[in-house]
Amino acid sequence: xxxxxxxxxSFLSVIICxxxxxxxxxxxxxxxxxxxxxxxxxxxxxxxxxxxYISHKPKASGKKVYGNDEAEIDASNxxxxxxxxxxxxxxxxxxxxxxxxxxxxxxxYDLEGDGSYETISFPHGSGTYxxxxxxxxxxxxxxxxxxxxxxxxxxxxxxxxxxPNAYVKFDENDETIKVASDITKDNKTQLEIIETIYNYVTxxxxxxxxxxxxxxxxxxxGYIPSIDSVLDSGKxxxxxxxxxxxxxxxxKDIPTKLIIGYSGEVYHAWVNVxxxxxxxxDKVIKFDGKDYVLMDPTFSSSYKDEDELQExxxxxxxxxxxxxx
Numbered sequence: 001x002x003x004x005x006x007x008x009x010s011f012l013s014v015i016i017c018x019x020x021x022x023x024x025x026x027x028x029x030x031x032x033x034x035x036x037x038x039x040x041x042x043x044x045x046x047x048x049x050x051x052x053y054i055s056h057k058p059k060a061s062g063k064k065v066y067g068n069d070e071a072e073i074d075a076s077n078x079x080x081x082x083x084x085x086x087x088x089x090x091x092x093x094x095x096x097x098x099x100x101x102x103x104x105x106x107x108x109y110d111l112e113g114d115g116s117y118e119t120i121s122f123p124h125g126s127g128t129y130x131x132x133x134x135x136x137x138x139x140x141x142x143x144x145x146x147x148x149x150x151x152x153x154x155x156x157x158x159x160x161x162x163x164p165n166a167y168v169k170f171d172e173n174d175e176t177i178k179v180a181s182d183i184t185k186d187n188k189t190q191l192e193i194i195e196t197i198y199n200y201v202t203x204x205x206x207x208x209x210x211x212x213x214x215x216x217x218x219x220x221x222g223y224i225p226s227i228d229s230v231l232d233s234g235k236x237x238x239x240x241x242x243x244x245x246x247x248x249x250x251x252k253d254i255p256t257k258l259i260i261g262y263s264g265e266v267y268h269a270w271v272n273v274x275x276x277x278x279x280x281x282d283k284v285i286k287f288d289g290k291d292y293v294l295m296d297p298t299f300s301s302s303y304k305d306e307d308e309l310q311e312x313x314x315x316x317x318x319x320x321x322x323x324x325x
Contacts, residue, residue: 055253056162057171058119060084071133071146074117078152081160084117087133087145094136095145097166102127107323109166110222121160123257123324126153158255158274167224167325168258170247176227180248190275191287193252198281201245202301208235238298242269245297249273257292261322263299270296270319294319 061076067088074084085097091113098108101124111118111133122129132147154160164170170177183200187193214220215237225243230236236244242258249256255274262268271294278289287293296319 056080056159056250058082058084058117058163058165060086060117066146066148066150068146073131073133073146073148073150075150078122078150079155080163081123081152081154081156082119082121082163082165083131083150085111085120085131085133086115086117087111087113088115090114091135096134096136096142098130098132098134098147100130102129105323110224119163119165121163121165121325122152122154123160125157128152161255161257161274162250162253164247164250165325168243168246168250169224170227170251172251174228174247176231176244176247177251179231180251184252189277190254191277191279191281194249194254194273194275194287195281197245197248197252198285198295198297198300201241201248201297204231204234205236205241205244205297205301206234207298207301208233208237208240211235212237238269241297241301242271245295246271255292258325259294259319259321259323260325262320263296264318268296268298268319270294270298272321 059077060074062074063076064074064078066073066075070088072086072088074086077083087095093113095111095113096108097111097118097120098106099120100106101122103124105124109118109120120131129150129152130147131150133145134142135145137143172178179200180197184193184196187196211220215223223239225236225240227244227247230240230244246256246258249271257272258269259272260267260269263270272292273295274292275287276289278287280286285293285295
């Protein structure tokens, strides 16, 4: 076995337990979500940076609403690939949104009991989705608050991957999004923007073994990355790397999928990025202008050697997609 292969396997063995704990909880009707954070390379924020503007913002327009006295699903902009869901009252009990997709995948999301909206996107394209709100009774048992089938016809297949959602939360007020705007202000092409953000994320975030241990011990139940907190600390595990990069790229109108699945035998998170342009990034990542391209910021942050990246990432066949956000 080559030295490079040993190094790669050694790195993956460090994260395998943490990733297993988190991702086994990511999608199901009765489990909890559990990811984590890395070692400090704190980002410097310039308050005079280029003003930010986000083209695509989810909103509850109130034009097409489903629900009852307790829950509301605003489907006014369903053609853009999302709905806005909220619990109408106030409760201290845990709430879940369960989404059953046309491909048979079921995913759950935490919902605040304070009347605020959660953005739920439809990553599997057009089709019939079931969206429901559920309230915890005890343990892992939930009662149905409201549930309905939604016939979804998305007008732009890229739109679900340009918007903030329940896992990838961002707006123009986030310092991370201001950073994305500032560091790409001189970029002329999509590929330049992708390369700038990719290199920034892999340079500024290091793998957080301490946070990983907390995830492993079940101390971070329901964790969803705050992109500003991750970038400010300079620490993250794979979920953090992937969410920060996804948010930054989406804010620049570059379709980006947050992917959860397997890297070899390890549960992992990475991103798939689309560019209408063709070209290379770091002599390893090749864009053909037609398809989404796999990018793994966690692995790239730890192994900068081009040959090592090419050996592991290769043509992407070592990665198996399971969930898309």
